[in-house]
């Protein structure tokens with residue numbers, strides 16, 4: 608897989624060198640490159656924004672630099688991922704979908720967003736996914752790109768050291784939240800580990816973990832359980 612990220616703050620993505628993505632790059636499973644949007648401007652001030660048509664606060668990112676950047680970076684089989692507050696909520700299902708793609712191009716906006724014509728034009732040439740991390744407001748798309756990249760890259764076949772750990776994850780096939788996890792010491796500041804986890808009884812451990820996951824999901828994310836959440840025992 609290849610990932611290209613276009614941003615006016617490309618150094619924001621340096622954190623990827625520290626994470627799983629860095630290891631994937633070493634293993635040859637992943638190529639990642641960042642691009643400074645200002646390198647696709649031609650004026651002395653390397654201008655990337657202007658005032659919004661129709662008025663309103665803030666500035667909007669100009670279409671021309673984005674057009675040149677995507678022309679340069681994207682290829683026929685690219686998927687252009689655009690983080691935006693108005694995007695589709697990013698879910699594990701989309702992470703799985705994107706992990707099978709050959710080339711992802713992240714368009715990280717700033718200011719009040721990217722001129723809509725950039726997205727509309729991109730949809731004429733590539734698959735475009737406008738995604739949101741959640742119902743809160745960030746100052747730009749870089750943080751979202753980091754999160755999406757990490758969620759996607761860890762699903763790339765051959766990437767995770769222990770693929771079995773992917774099988775048990777939250778928001779996976781069973782759609783429940785993660786059960787609580789423990790490690791040594793057995794007692795820490797007066798807090799003990801649940802006896803069942805020390806029992807060696809794998810059936811009982813699996814049942815306890817499922818019940819814990821169900822209880823947590825009921826309490827914190829009843830929406831994941833559908834209509835049955837109120838009535839199930």
Ligand SMILES: N#Cc1c(-c2ccc3ccn(Cc4ccc(CN5CCCC5)cc4)c3c2)n[nH]c1N
Nearest residue numbers: 690691716717739740741743744745746747748751
């Ligand atoms: N993913 C994700 C995101 C983002 C995100 C992603 C990308 C960009 C690019 C710029 N910003 C800043 C911004 C802030 C407010 C608005 C809304 N305004 C109302 C009237 C005109 C715009 C538009 C943009 C971004 C924010 N925020 N939250 C998420 N989950």
